[in-house]
Amino acid sequence: MNASATVLILGANSGIARALCHRLAARKYRLILAARRTEELETQAADLRIRHGIEVACEPFDALDFDGHAAFFERCVQKSAGGLEGVVLAYGSMLPQATTQTDLTAAKRVLDANFTSPVALLSLAANHMEPRRRGWIAAISSVAGDRGRQSNYTYGAAKAGLSCWLQGLRNRLFHHGVHVLTIKPGFVDTPMTHGLLNPKSPLVATPEKVARDIDRAIHRRHNILYTPWFWRGILTIITTIPEALFKRLKM
Template sequence: MSENVVILGAGSGIARAVAQRLAARGCRLLLCGRDADELERNAADLRVRHNASATAVPFDALDFDSHAPFWENCLQQCDGRINGVLLCFGTLPDQQQCQRETASLRHAFDVNLTAAASVLHPIAAHMESQKSGWLAVITSVAGDRGRQSNYVYGAAKAGLSTFLQGLRNRLQPSGVHVLTIKPGFVATSMTEGLLDPKSPLVASPDAVARDIDRAIRKRRNVLYTPWFWRGILLVIRSIPESIFKRLKL
């Protein structure tokens, strides 16, 4: 039987690349996000390339009250059975701007942490009662240690990673699997102009998607992608705070 998968923030570069792989292996996809025209084009692409079933569903992460009805809508479209949810929405704020303006700071936390937590709860409740399913959520290596250059983003993503640890613990008895995805530098529109796409540290969305797809199938708990970030972060985390606070990172 084919899996029904909901992708939140389906317009993002990583989401699009993962959707290609899921559609190629026969998943039925609900593409959820704000820009209806874009998502319809993404859905059409999956239908044309892979003969897959793909539908665009409107979803606004910042409209918290809509999260529960949105999830009901998704369930309805999938005849009550959703096997997996991939959460890809997020925003990379300007650290300096967040230090100056409360609005930017709040927006960064609202999108990256509060909205994700808010929408994950009705989903988790459903999967708990369904006693099966998987949740794959994109956080970031930036959450592993706060650095002066982007600690607002890092703190929000760290919060989300911690939220997922708890959720994984809670859903373990129900057989629901939670995957925390920590990408390093990925060449998407979110990072355009900030990263040199030719640097060996910068991965393509497709390479990251390959890792994510494999981690979902193998029911991994925490994925660093590309793999070498696990080592880099191991080193960064092990630096004593008394030294780390003096570094310019």
């Protein structure tokens, strides 16, 4: 890897992204942090600079401001040293399923934040990397996208769409030397899930553990990462239950 290669982190202040930034910084990448809460980004940037001695830039970013995406991405390319080596997509948004069933604006927001917006941004990234014939894209999808369940299917459908789109993108970019990683984390103990998950449960992983897995999967060019690993087994079981039976379950 080129020592001055730049990685763009979209949604840099999520719990997983924060932990992943430390992993990437330890590999001496230059980082561009993008998120809405820019004041916190500056704090995060200072932290990464001091700990790892790398260059870090910040860029304000609103995932749902579709008209601003092209200009935003152009600014990021300008800030990179000779193009982006990697793009991490770490944002997403979850609303209670019940809300999305009655409030279509809310449903649309979930679909936009988890599907339309990632498609828009990662298309820009793909078109940037394709002619350069190098680089990688790592996007956080979800195990919720592997099968629709009554408790979370709007979010699940958006993530299913994203996972499928990433498969196609991987297929397209493989022929141009660009790698695409789909990340499917299980339960992760982050500030966002505080109170929703029991951090002591063996099913719940720390963001540090998940970030270590992601970092490894990016650099070993894995295609689809379940993290922690046992979620692959859990989802294999869930996806093989016949629909006639599955529809009767309360999941």
